[in-house]
Amino acid sequence: MILSKIKSYEKIEQYDTKITTSLAENYKTIIENLGEDVNREGLEKTPERVAKAMQYLTHGYELNPLEILKSALFTEDHKQMIVVKDIEVYSMCEHHMLPFFGKAHVAYIPNGKIVGLSKIPRIVDAFARRMQVQERLTDQIKNCIQEALNPLGVAVVIEAQHMCMQMRGIQKQNSVTTTSSFTGAFEKDKTRKEFISLVSNKLS
Numbered sequence: 001m002i003l004s005k006i007k008s009y010e011k012i013e014q015y016d017t018k019i020t021t022s023l024a025e026n027y028k029t030i031i032e033n034l035g036e037d038v039n040r041e042g043l044e045k046t047p048e049r050v051a052k053a054m055q056y057l058t059h060g061y062e063l064n065p066l067e068i069l070k071s072a073l074f075t076e077d078h079k080q081m082i083v084v085k086d087i088e089v090y091s092m093c094e095h096h097m098l099p100f101f102g103k104a105h106v107a108y109i110p111n112g113k114i115v116g117l118s119k120i121p122r123i124v125d126a127f128a129r130r131m132q133v134q135e136r137l138t139d140q141i142k143n144c145i146q147e148a149l150n151p152l153g154v155a156v157v158i159e160a161q162h163m164c165m166q167m168r169g170i171q172k173q174n175s176v177t178t179t180s181s182f183t184g185a186f187e188k189d190k191t192r193k194e195f196i197s198l199v200s201n202k203l204s
């Protein structure tokens with residue numbers, strides 16, 4: 001959907017314009033079906049804005065998370081747990097196409113290779129910027145790190161609020177969903193507890 005692979009996604013300007021046009025036409029119909037006048041001043045450019053917003057919110061399909069990790073692997077004889085916590089997550093539930101958002105906490109214990117730290121939030125984003133369920137997002141991050149680094153273990157915890165449960169449906173404004181996924185050493189109680197204690201001030 002996005003033409004070029006840009007390393008920083010803060011400012012994506014190069015959208016696939018064919019897709020933008022097609023999406024915009026569809027959003028025009030949607031807005032009309034919702035009973036609005038798509039020609040009034042405030043809405044005139046809205047179909048195109050929404051199209052670009054949706055392209056941005058799903059740009060993860062254009063990224064290869066495994067390649068992102070493999071692009072910054074370093075040989076290092078470090079055997080302690082590495083934790084990157086409080087990584088902001090913005091994703092979109094695949095059932096309602098409404099946002100879910102929160103924090104991811106990721107840890108691994110290296111086995112000869114470490115990865116450039118920034119690559120962990122990058123792969124969180126690469127998987128989050130798709131139509132998702134929180135459980136799959138959690139597993140995909142874990143599996144990707146396991147495959148790229150072959151570490152002694154990986155742990156991923158995500159805490160998120162789902163707008164589909166807050167602003168519609170059951171309307172529980174304070175509900176937070178926690179998902180977790182572990183491999184290797186983190187399947188042992190002691191290691192998992194150490195990880196949980198390192199991120200626990202953030203876990204409810």
Ligand SMILES: Nc1nc2c(ncn2[C@@H]2O[C@H](COP(=O)(O)OP(=O)(O)OP(=O)(O)O)[C@@H](O)[C@H]2O)c(=O)[nH]1
Binds near residue numbers: 093094134
């Ligand atoms: N397991 C899981 N469920 C999710 C996630 N995001 C949204 N959902 C749920 O997906 C389900 C879809 O259920 P349906 O009964 O088909 O949809 P619905 O009638 O809109 O359901 P309500 O939200 O209960 O009104 C809902 O229970 C949502 O809460 C997620 O990340 N993981």
Ligand SMILES: [Zn+2]
Binds near residue numbers: 094095165
């Ligand atoms: Zn939903």
